Amino acid sequence: MTPEGGRDRGPKVVALGGGHGLYATLSALRTLHEQGKVSEITAVVTVADNGGSSGRLRQDYGVLPPGDLRMALAALCGTDEWGQTWAEVFQHRFAGDGDLQGHALGNLLIVGLWERLGSHVQALEWAGRLLGAKGRVLPMACSPLDIVAQVRESVDAEAVEVRGQVQVAKAPGEIVRLSLDPADPDPCVEALDAIRDADLVLLGPGSWYTSVLPHLLVDDVRTALQETTARRGVLLNLVPQAGETTGFTPQDHLRVLHEHAPGLVVDHVLADRHSVSDVPELSRAVAWLGGELVMADLRVGEDPHHDHDLLVTALEHLVAPPRTGLGAGRASA
Known part of the structure; x- marks a missing residue:
């Protein structure tokens, strides 16, 4: 296919998650898109937030909680003046003591577009066009969960x-x-199509039980992940999250993932080499899921957050054609 068709510029990548973990993944993929190493980016975002600005808007208007969708759009903004300005405006939160206190401007804009257009997907597409987003953002379900x-x-x-x-x-x-209410939500059809049409699907990092695993509890999303011909990658967290995964090892993250989607085969698991104390044990856990462990430097010092440039380098290996580019970063399973 010609470069205009996109396929000569790299694979189509779908990233599933929510919050700051998905933000980190999308920011790195955006850089790879700008470098011509990824042709298309689609974010599939959890819609279960019930706190803060998202929770208030969800309660008052009966809409999908917009916060994680807003963060995904901001992550995909370009590095030019237009993109960065709109990313900052979109993320801006109102101060003071009035009714707008704590609301993010992007949340209000998304809800306004939903009301005006009557379609979650169309509203997010228009928001992405305004921001100059380098990809598409979709909800994992069409109603709040x-x-x-x-x-x-x-x-x-x-x-x-x-x-x-x-x-x-x-x-x-x-x-x-873990379960969802409703237990059988209507999935976003466009999200299912993107997963099936992808070359690489990424799950994580992020809050494991509240941002990552919920995707596997939507039957049609889980089925699409199992049936897609795309390679499937899991990005492990750098540290356990207080509360949700206190005391978890990297293997524990994979164990609960398998418990919620026992039929899901994983091709690659990306882990920070400084966050893994037992590489052979983790390699065995990854091999049991059908994949290989990829070790990389993903953070600077003891910073509990992914370093953007290091994550870009690690994901560049994953988006490369199968069996290439992993080099010294690969751990034998």
Whole structure:
């Protein structure tokens, strides 16, 4: 295919997640797109947030919580003056004590577009055009969801139900089961099509139980992930998240992923070499899922956040054609 068709400029990549983890992935993919190494980027975003500005707008207007969608759009903004200015404006939060206090301007704009156009997908496309986004942002479902978790504070304790993304993220104890309400939400058809048409699908990093795993609980999304011919990659977190994954090893993240999608084969698992204490054990866990472990430097010092330039370099290896470019960063399974 010609460069105008896009396929000679790199693969089509779909990234699933939410919040700051998805923001980091999309920012790195945007750089690879600008370098001509990725042809298309699609973000598929969780829609279960019930806190802050998103929670207020969801309650007042019955809309999808816009916060994670807003962050994904901002991550895809270009590095030119137009893109960076709009990214900052989109992320701006109102101060003061009035009704707008705490609301992000981008959240309000997205909700306004939804009301005006009557379509979540069209509204996000128009927002992306305004921002000059280097990719597409789609919700994983067409209606707002609640995350419901069974949580126990100790091994001998009886599990109790915790409802809501914010509440689950802060609940003390071990999450033993996760579900969605409604249990069978209507998926975004465009998101399913993007997953099936992708060359590479990435899951994570991010809040494991409230941003990453919810995608696997939507039946049609999970099926699309299982049936796609795309390579599937999992990006592990740098550190356990207080509350959700306290005490988790990298292997534990993969264990609960398998528990929620036992039929999902993973081709690559990307991990920070300084965050893994037992590489052979993690390699065995990755091989059990059908893939290979890719080790890379993903952060500077003890910073718990992914370094943009290092993540770009690591993802450049993953977006390369299969069996190429992994080099010394590959750990044998």
